[in-house]
Amino acid sequence: MDLPNNPVLRLRAQIASLEGVLADLKTQLIDAEAYYNQSASAKADSSGHLQIQTFSSSPFQPLNHHEKTFESLIDQLDLSQEDNWGRSGKLTLQEHTRYGRQLIMPEIGLRGQLRFKNAAALIVGVGGLGCPAATYLAGAGVGTIGLMDGDTIELSNLHRQILHTQKWLGLSKVDSAVEKLMERNSENHYVAHHCNLDQKRAVETMRKYDLILDCTDRPSTRYLVSDAAVLAGKPVVTASALRTEGQLMVLNNPPKSLDNPGGFCYRCVFPKPPPAESVLSCGEGGILGPVVGVMGVLMAMEALKILSPLHPDHGYQDPTKASCDPIPPSLLLYSAYSNPPFRSIKLRGKRKGCPSCSDTATITEESLKSASSDHAAFCASTSPAPPPNTSRISAKEYSKVREATESPHVLVDVREKVQFDICHLKGSVNIPYSDISRDPEASIDKLDHAISDGNSNTADGVSLYLICRYGNDSQLAANTFKTLPRFQPYAKYDFKGDISGGLRAWTQSVDPDFPEY
Amino acid sequence: MDTKADDEGNLPIVVEFTGGLELLFSNQRKHQIALPSTDENGRSANLAFLVRYLCQSLMTGRRKDMFVTDGTVRPGILVLVNDADWELEGEDQYELKRNDNILFVSTLHGG
Numbered sequence: 001m002d003l004p005n006n007p008v009l010r011l012r013a014q015i016a017s018l019e020g021v022l023a024d025l026k027t028q029l030i031d032a033e034a035y036y037n038q039s040a041s042a043k044a045d046s047s048g049h050l051q052i053q054t055f056s057s058s059p060f061q062p063l064n065h066h067e068k069t070f071e072s073l074i075d076q077l078d079l080s081q082e083d084n085w086g087r088s089g090k091l092t093l094q095e096h097t098r099y100g101r102q103l104i105m106p107e108i109g110l111r112g113q114l115r116f117k118n119a120a121a122l123i124v125g126v127g128g129l130g131c132p133a134a135t136y137l138a139g140a141g142v143g144t145i146g147l148m149d150g151d152t153i154e155l156s157n158l159h160r161q162i163l164h165t166q167k168w169l170g171l172s173k174v175d176s177a178v179e180k181l182m183e184r185n186s187e188n189h190y191v192a193h194h195c196n197l198d199q200k201r202a203v204e205t206m207r208k209y210d211l212i213l214d215c216t217d218r219p220s221t222r223y224l225v226s227d228a229a230v231l232a233g234k235p236v237v238t239a240s241a242l243r244t245e246g247q248l249m250v251l252n253n254p255p256k257s258l259d260n261p262g263g264f265c266y267r268c269v270f271p272k273p274p275p276a277e278s279v280l281s282c283g284e285g286g287i288l289g290p291v292v293g294v295m296g297v298l299m300a301m302e303a304l305k306i307l308s309p310l311h312p313d314h315g316y317q318d319p320t321k322a323s324c325d326p327i328p329p330s331l332l333l334y335s336a337y338s339n340p341p342f343r344s345i346k347l348r349g350k351r352k353g354c355p356s357c358s359d360t361a362t363i364t365e366e367s368l369k370s371a372s373s374d375h376a377a378f379c380a381s382t383s384p385a386p387p388p389n390t391s392r393i394s395a396k397e398y399s400k401v402r403e404a405t406e407s408p409h410v411l412v413d414v415r416e417k418v419q420f421d422i423c424h425l426k427g428s429v430n431i432p433y434s435d436i437s438r439d440p441e442a443s444i445d446k447l448d449h450a451i452s453d454g455n456s457n458t459a460d461g462v463s464l465y466l467i468c469r470y471g472n473d474s475q476l477a478a479n480t481f482k483t484l485p486r487f488q489p490y491a492k493y494d495f496k497g498d499i500s501g502g503l504r505a506w507t508q509s510v511d512p513d514f515p516e517y
Numbered sequence: 518m519d520t521k522a523d524d525e526g527n528l529p530i531v532v533e534f535t536g537g538l539e540l541l542f543s544n545q546r547k548h549q550i551a552l553p554s555t556d557e558n559g560r561s562a563n564l565a566f567l568v569r570y571l572c573q574s575l576m577t578g579r580r581k582d583m584f585v586t587d588g589t590v591r592p593g594i595l596v597l598v599n600d601a602d603w604e605l606e607g608e609d610q611y612e613l614k615r616n617d618n619i620l621f622v623s624t625l626h627g628g
């Protein structure tokens with residue numbers, strides 16, 4: 001039985017599994033309470049007041065607990081003010097141990113660790129980028145981590161969204177992430193935002209944070225994150241990944257303020273949105289887990305660098321001083337199958353008259369809230385809808401065609417070969433839409449060959465159907481074919497239609513055993 | 518594929534495509550080409566000419582609109598001359614030199 005496809009079984013399994021976790025936590029709590037009560041009374045018995053164990057066992061004179069034998073950089077720093085969540089700046093003994101390995105790095109040191117502890121980072125999108133980014137920020141001790149995502153976990157997320165696990169299928173990505181991050185580091189404060197970034201509340205939400213990580217997956221949100229962050233005065237680390245490649249930029253760094261023009265923004269680099277039909281999602285284009293993982297990890301590193309900039313006065317002396325110079329605007333490219341795989345390219349930087357970040361900016365907090373700057377529409381406006389193909393049939397109707405023995409026909413599957421090889425309907429012929437769009441005549445020749453090789457049914461007027469994954473490419477292929485002479489009435493092919501909804505519809509309404517991928 | 522430029526006024530340059538643009542160019546990321554050193558009007562070959570040349574001579578996909586709209590590269594594509602934004606180099610008026618590396622990067626949006 002396929003668990004994820006049966007909601008009843010899946011929910012039962014999740015409840016059983018979570019009840020197991022809960023029982024385990026209760027046992028741990030009982031143990032912890034027993035241990036805590038015991039040791040607390042033991043300490044109180046021996047000295048009358050609580051003392052730190054290591055000090056009382058030292059060979060030196062017992063200390064008055066008010067007297068300090070040590071001092072640290074904390075004493076010289078003014079980090080006493082509380083942050084948005086009422087946290088102040090000092091490290092506990094446990095934190096010295098927990099962060100010891102990064103604390104001894106000259107790039108971080110005590111100053112950096114305290115900055116992390118008092119910092120608040122907002123991770124927008126808890127998917128392939130957000131999971132690794134959040135993991136490292138939580139591990140590093142970033143005191144407040146906001147997690148924003150309105151989605152629930154699907155089975156196809158798990159190969160790359162490393163915080164989410166099987167038992168959380170169908171549940172909130174944000175809740176799953178908070179649970180896992182708490183297991184890693186419960187010292188931090190996690191703020192759950194069970195929603196997607198909303199134009200009306202974006203600026204207000206970002207004001208509570210020091211830094212924004214754009215881990216989203218569509219162009220409209222990327223513009224919104226950048227616009228809102230400029231208005232809120234927060235730097236942005238933005239990255240994206242598709243197939244075998246990733247890209248990363250740091251925006252609005254330093255942030256725009258009254259006395260600083262600020263760094264470049266997303267609109268400076270891409271003033272116009274890409275045509276919607278040129279944008280592929282991970283579901284359409286595919287994505288390799290480690291590719292998006294690498295980008296998420298790089299985001300975490302850039303975030304840590306922003307939260308704790310190198311400070312020449314405190315500890316770390318960079319011999320080249322290079323990192324203290326302003327960072328030239330750049331875009332990092334990662335391409336897993338290229339050599340070299342990493343490449344940093346120099347960008348033009350701030351654009352004069354940028355509607356978001358220049359002196360003459362037209363995007364304001366008010367305009368962002370109102371419908372006048374609808375980001376989804378801004379990015380969709382350049383997308384002409386494909387001309388509808390009038391001859392479409394449903395998967396159910398087509399299944400009847402297949403059942404009828406007196407209706408010989410040809411089914412052309414226009415997915416890419418790699419997808420066709422994963423699984424296809426018996427007897428279908430593969431001619432990828434990319435080939436059809438490149439050279440329609442040659443792809444018909446290929447069809448002619450496939451048909452005459454396969455069986456004797458080569459008479460004129462062969463019934464022809466088209467299918468693809470979701471029913472988009474089959475429609476485009478149909479439109480291309482219909483313009484060809486060989487598809488005109490009374491010619492060789494009698495085009496019957498394409499299957500609306502594609503193979504997904506086939507799985508849903510005809511054969512649930514046909515794999516969805 | 519041309520690997521060596523001839524001496525008859527052709528510029529040997531490297532053209533690279535990433536972010537999915539390679540799918541329009543025989544699914545190959547890196548192309549070494551010999552670009553005519555002058556355009557249709559006898560002027561020195563610039564990036565505007567290179568873009569036209571690529572559409573005519575190197576593109577194998579039919580979705581030209583995925584690369585060029587309104588006579589120039591479509592929104593969402595960065596053009597880099599030796600790893601620097603072409604807007605730092607005079608955009609499509611930049612005149613190509615021997616062994617230049619021209620990189621076309623399409624933005625990605627997945628995450």
Ligand SMILES: [Zn+2]
Pocket residue numbers: 264265266267268269350351354355356357358
């Ligand atoms: Zn800008």
